Amino acid sequence: MTRITPKRLTATHWGNYFIHSDENGAIIVDPVPNDSEPSPIGQSLASTQDSNCRISQPMVRKGYYENRRASDTQQRGKEPFIAVSWDEAHELVAEAIQAAQAKGNNSIYGGSYGWASAGRFHHAQSQVHRFLRCCGGYTDSVDTYSYAAAEVLIPHILGLNAFQAGMEVSTTEEVAAHCKRIVYFGGAATRNMQVNPGGTGQHDARSHFNAIAEAGIDVVNVSPMRDDVAGNLNARWIQCRPNSDVAIMLGLTHTLIQEGLVDKAFVDKYCVGFDVFSDYVMGIGDGQPKDAEWAQSKSEIDAEEIRKLARLMAAERCMIGLSFSVQRAEHGEQTYWAGIALASALGYIGLLGGGVVMGAGVGKMSTMQRRIIPFSVGSLPQGKNAVSDYIPLARVTDMLENPGGAFTYNGQHLIYPDIDLIYWVGGNPFHHHQDINRLRKAWTCPKTIVTHEINWTTTARLADIVLPSTSHLEREDFAGGSLDNWLTPMRQSLKPYLDARNDYDIFSGIAEKLGFKDQFTEGRDAAQWVKHLYGVTQQNAKAVGITLPSYEEFNDGPPIDLRPMFSDSKQTLERFREDPVGNPLNTPSGKIEIFSETIAGFGYDDCVGHPAWYEKVEYLGSPLAKTFPYHLLSNQPATRLHSQLDHGITSQLSKIQDREPIRLNPDDAMEIGVTDGDIVRVFNNRGSFLAGVIVSDALRRNVLQIATGAWYDMLDVHDPMSLEIHGNPNAVTNDVGTSSLAQGPSANSCLVDIEKFTGELPPLTVFTPPEILYKQ
Numbered sequence: 001m002t003r004i005t006p007k008r009l010t011a012t013h014w015g016n017y018f019i020h021s022d023e024n025g026a027i028i029v030d031p032v033p034n035d036s037e038p039s040p041i042g043q044s045l046a047s048t049q050d051s052n053c054r055i056s057q058p059m060v061r062k063g064y065y066e067n068r069r070a071s072d073t074q075q076r077g078k079e080p081f082i083a084v085s086w087d088e089a090h091e092l093v094a095e096a097i098q099a100a101q102a103k104g105n106n107s108i109y110g111g112s113y114g115w116a117s118a119g120r121f122h123h124a125q126s127q128v129h130r131f132l133r134c135c136g137g138y139t140d141s142v143d144t145y146s147y148a149a150a151e152v153l154i155p156h157i158l159g160l161n162a163f164q165a166g167m168e169v170s171t172t173e174e175v176a177a178h179c180k181r182i183v184y185f186g187g188a189a190t191r192n193m194q195v196n197p198g199g200t201g202q203h204d205a206r207s208h209f210n211a212i213a214e215a216g217i218d219v220v221n222v223s224p225m226r227d228d229v230a231g232n233l234n235a236r237w238i239q240c241r242p243n244s245d246v247a248i249m250l251g252l253t254h255t256l257i258q259e260g261l262v263d264k265a266f267v268d269k270y271c272v273g274f275d276v277f278s279d280y281v282m283g284i285g286d287g288q289p290k291d292a293e294w295a296q297s298k299s300e301i302d303a304e305e306i307r308k309l310a311r312l313m314a315a316e317r318c319m320i321g322l323s324f325s326v327q328r329a330e331h332g333e334q335t336y337w338a339g340i341a342l343a344s345a346l347g348y349i350g351l352l353g354g355g356v357v358m359g360a361g362v363g364k365m366s367t368m369q370r371r372i373i374p375f376s377v378g379s380l381p382q383g384k385n386a387v388s389d390y391i392p393l394a395r396v397t398d399m400l401e402n403p404g405g406a407f408t409y410n411g412q413h414l415i416y417p418d419i420d421l422i423y424w425v426g427g428n429p430f431h432h433h434q435d436i437n438r439l440r441k442a443w444t445c446p447k448t449i450v451t452h453e454i455n456w457t458t459t460a461r462l463a464d465i466v467l468p469s470t471s472h473l474e475r476e477d478f479a480g481g482s483l484d485n486w487l488t489p490m491r492q493s494l495k496p497y498l499d500a501r502n503d504y505d506i507f508s509g510i511a512e513k514l515g516f517k518d519q520f521t522e523g524r525d526a527a528q529w530v531k532h533l534y535g536v537t538q539q540n541a542k543a544v545g546i547t548l549p550s551y552e553e554f555n556d557g558p559p560i561d562l563r564p565m566f567s568d569s570k571q572t573l574e575r576f577r578e579d580p581v582g583n584p585l586n587t588p589s590g591k592i593e594i595f596s597e598t599i600a601g602f603g604y605d606d607c608v609g610h611p612a613w614y615e616k617v618e619y620l621g622s623p624l625a626k627t628f629p630y631h632l633l634s635n636q637p638a639t640r641l642h643s644q645l646d647h648g649i650t651s652q653l654s655k656i657q658d659r660e661p662i663r664l665n666p667d668d669a670m671e672i673g674v675t676d677g678d679i680v681r682v683f684n685n686r687g688s689f690l691a692g693v694i695v696s697d698a699l700r701r702n703v704l705q706i707a708t709g710a711w712y713d714m715l716d717v718h719d720p721m722s723l724e725i726h727g728n729p730n731a732v733t734n735d736v737g738t739s740s741l742a743q744g745p746s747a748n749s750c751l752v753d754i755e756k757f758t759g760e761l762p763p764l765t766v767f768t769p770p771e772i773l774y775k776q
């Protein structure tokens with residue numbers, strides 16, 4: 001009989017839980033008592049630790065096993081795997097790395113983007129970067145899928161890191177007391193506030209929005225989707241075309257200028273280049289005023305409604321919310337730049353409950369309550385990368401397709417290296433990257449692909465060497481998220497699954513074969529590292545006068561709320577407003593750059609020196625909409641973290657005939673001839689996928705919405721345009737950079753067509769393991 005295991009505390013990106021098991025061995029997941037809004041995603045931990053999807057031991061694709069680097073790389077995903085010993089696996093990886101090194105370390109791609117799991121030490125990204133740096137370096141990636149356009153833009157115009165800028169907002173109480181109106185572009189989805197990178201000690205979305213509702217703040221939601229704003233805010237819904245936000249912002253600014261509502265004192269004192277922008281908005285130069293009628297032609301929002309909104313925004317203190325999603329689109333930089341220009345014209349920047357909230361509805365970004373931890377939590381040192389080549393992360397397919405090709409990024413002219421080996425740990429590009437059919441083809445270029453995975457994701461299936469990693473429930477660690485205020489012990493509650501190992505131990509084994517084990521481990525085992533990193537945290541805290549408990553006391557205790565240990569922070573834009581000369585921004589002018597000489601100097605025709613409207617290749621106002629009349633939005637899933645735990649109970653309960661749900665407007669459903677529960681095929685020239693219908697009046701007409709993260713499941717792996725049968729939107733999204741500036745992902749610019757699927761519904765294959773051959 002199985003022993004009942006005691007409750008063990010652990011941390012995940014979506015919350016803290018106690019894990020234990022009953023007398024039948026069933027895993028039980030209890031949210032911590034201090035979290036009054038626990039995320040249901042945690043329930044999926046129970047069913048997924050030991051499922052069909054786990055990888056049991058090291059695996060090598062058959063053709064690779066037989067022919068090594070001379071293997072036919074077209075066979076990835078098509079051949080069975082051969083189960084091998086750890087020693088043999090380490091040997092194979094070491095051999096492949098050495099062969100790649102002979103071509104130059106820049107032929108190793110270790111960008112390895114992905115969320116992996118919470119935990120300061122076992123964080124897969126830190127592990128792989130440290131390993132590859134010890135190994136002589138690799139081509140890295142910069143920025144995130146989340147926020148790339150803003151990450152590059154915001155330092156130019158506000159002199160702040162974009163995440164920092166997002167965290168520097170008024171507290172809930174200050175918003176409730178001082179703000180009269182919030183205009184959200186892209187909503188503020190409570191669904192997305194379940195999650196923070198590295199841990200979430202406590203959720204506060206509901207209480208935040210309750211306070212805003214009670215304060216009677218007027219809320220406007222400019223979005224193609226209604227229900228990304230909490231229902232009790234009674235938001236007025238402005239049903240814009242997707243990707244038309246910049247046109248609306250310019251139209252609003254035009255009204256402010258035309259009606260003398262611009263806060264001139266603010267723009268004169270705190271901004272540079274508002275005059276250049278104003279000329280553009282008024283059509284001086286190009287003869288096209290960006291007035292409300294012009295904005296209507298792009299957004300299909302009534303011109304009078306735009307004018308009225310501009311007057312309301314000017315009349316009382318107003319906050320502009322920008323979700324991350326509005327910059328994950330063609331010319332995504334402009335939504336943030338035009339939003340900040342509009343906020344500057346209104347003049348509420350740096351005032352309580354005014355200005356811009358970046359990352360509205362993203363984890364805790366807009367609810368940090370002035371409690372940004374004043375010290376850094378220990379993390380695995382990564383060392384210096386001896387290779388200087390890098391790519392903006394979403395250009396991975398371009399890189400593989402075009403070795404030696406030139407590209408621009410943030411004022412630089414760069415060259416794509418020739419990649420021989422890909423090492424991916426803690427991410428799932430075959431869910432997260434746009435236009436997966438294109439990636440699938442490009443993926444055949446490198447000679448070797450190595451991944452460590454917990455599960456048989458599509459990325460694992462398309463690799464040559466697959467090394468099974470433990471899940472975070474199977475190891476000891478501690479958590480402290482970058483957008484959170486908690487430190488949480490992570491206690492091991494389960495034994496490692498079969499032959500799975502910690503990423504750290506896997507890398508140590510390979511480092512030994514390559515002769516740099518001591519450099520990689522510094523003589524510490526995993527337990528010693530965890531204790532060491534906690535010690536670093538203690539020291540960093542002590543330097544700012546904060547005393548943390550001893551490791552032993554911490555590790556046996558509850559999560560620690562750090563907020564009471566430090567005081568409120570005054571924010572950069574508040575200090576700037578108080579004294580722009582004494583506290584200048586870290587921009588070339590020291591002011592808000594509505595015109596940026598630096599960006600203008602880059603000479604990009606798709607990102608000039610001031611915010612502007614650029615015609616989109618894919619949106620409902622473009623010529624392509626005649627062929628593909630629906631705009632597909634692929635947003636974040638309520639029931640999981642990206643592709644993580646898609647096989648878990650919370651995600652599975654949301655599926656329709658096993659497929660990911662897609663929502664569409666009732667009139668569109670009628671036109672297509674579908675109803676709730678039907679299966680549809682969504683397609684364009686890049687690919688097609690199946691999904692299950694939910695009819696909803698929360699969607700604007702001609703807009704479809706599906707969450708990301710359904711495990712990518714090809715009907716026929718031999719077909720380069722195979723139907724994806726599970727509902728992964730990246731079967732059809734466009735893989736194009738936001739602009740020459742940031743080269744960020746543009747997943748939200750995607751036109752498609754849709755039809756009822758009437759064929760026989762193929763069963764999913766992605767939740768059953770691939771064929772595995774065992775040697776005698």
Ligand SMILES: Nc1nc2c(c(=O)[nH]1)N[C@H]1C(S)=C(S)[C@@H](COP(=O)(O)OP(=O)(O)OC[C@H]3O[C@@H](n4cnc5c(=O)[nH]c(N)nc54)[C@H](O)[C@@H]3O)O[C@H]1N2
Nearest residue numbers: 114115116117146426427428432452469634642643644747
């Ligand atoms: N169309 C479209 N695409 C999108 C988006 C969108 O809005 N629309 N959003 C984008 C955004 S914002 C993001 S952040 C990305 C997310 O993309 P990813 O971060 O790649 O997605 P995850 O599903 O979190 O993948 C993490 C993987 O790491 C594995 N893993 C977890 N812990 C460990 C560990 O300890 N060791 C190892 N070896 N592996 C581990 C998990 O099993 C999982 O397969 O998706 C992007 N893709």
Ligand SMILES: Nc1nc2c(c(=O)[nH]1)N[C@H]1C(S)=C(S)[C@@H](COP(=O)(O)OP(=O)(O)OC[C@H]3O[C@@H](n4cnc5c(=O)[nH]c(N)nc54)[C@H](O)[C@@H]3O)O[C@H]1N2
Nearest residue numbers: 146186192195222223225242243323324325635636641642
């Ligand atoms: N539960 C859960 N929460 C998560 C995540 C998760 O996987 N699961 N992922 C986390 C991550 S990594 C990130 S980066 C953040 C992402 O946070 P966001 O990028 O803000 O979230 P999304 O859900 O992609 O988009 C929010 C909404 O924006 C609207 N929208 C899309 N395009 C447009 C547009 O052109 N104009 C306007 N006005 N609105 C538009 C859509 O209605 C969409 O539902 O979420 C985080 N939160």
Ligand SMILES: [Mo]
Nearest residue numbers: 144145146147
């Ligand atoms: Mo993200």
